[in-house]
């Protein structure tokens with residue numbers, strides 16, 4: 001059990017990558033706080049974890065709202081006593097080209113991806129500092145590194161990468177590690193609307209990937225588990241690209 005006695009908060013874990021991370025962490029012995037904007041999704045993840053013999057708690061909260069984030073962290077600590085691991089996973093994107101989307105869309109992308117990571121980190125850090133221990137794993141994107149479109153989302157993900165490095169430098173002396181994963185295309189419900197328009201989208205995208213396939217949520221869960229575990233005890237400030245070789249080309 002690589003996360004025995006640990007408590008993990010995983011934002012946006014009612015679906016896709018977050019759900020895979022929550023389930024993987026629970027299988028490794030962590031008690032998991034399952035957050036999502038949608039209560040039913042969070043509860044479904046908790047049921048899946050319970051069915052596999054794990055322990056988890058669903059908390060509905062919009063992670064772009066500071067009061068809701070603070071209340072979520074307090075509720076999680078009241079239930080499980082501590083938060084050792086935070087995974088800033090919640091995210092979504094809207095709009096592609098800065099000439100076509102409006103200011104509200106820009107603000108929305110920055111809030112869902114970047115402000116949420118700031119608010120959740122700010123809420124868990126004081127107790128991590130007190131306990132001289134903690135691991136934060138941010139879920140960014142290859143879009144935060146290369147110019148692949150979805151400009152507001154990509155700018156927010158790039159911001160997340162730099163926020164990770166700054167936090168790693170600042171809080172390392174308190175035994176807190178902060179790392180970020182940049183996934184390539186992962187087969188999750190986030191692709192729903194695009195999959196509806198083009199049912200072969202993953203097969204088409206796979207051609208761009210040296211390993212010949214798009215990623216699965218478990219590919220990211222495995223990387224997150226490593227970074228959250230003591231096996232990564234001397235790794236902080238790292239941008240880990242998990243993309244089947246896409247950016248290597």
Ligand code: NAD
Pocket residue numbers: 011012013014015016017018035036037038041061062063064089090091092112116139140141142182183184185186187188189190191
């Ligand atoms: P998903 O849509 O399957 O899951 C995201 C979850 O986050 C949803 O359940 C949603 O309700 C929740 N969420 C959204 N806004 C929220 C908010 N304000 N508060 C709380 N919960 C909120 O998507 P996914 O593909 O699993 O994406 C997870 C993360 O991975 C995102 O940050 C995304 O940007 C990133 N990512 C995904 C891919 C991909 O191809 N799927 C690639 C790179 C990065």
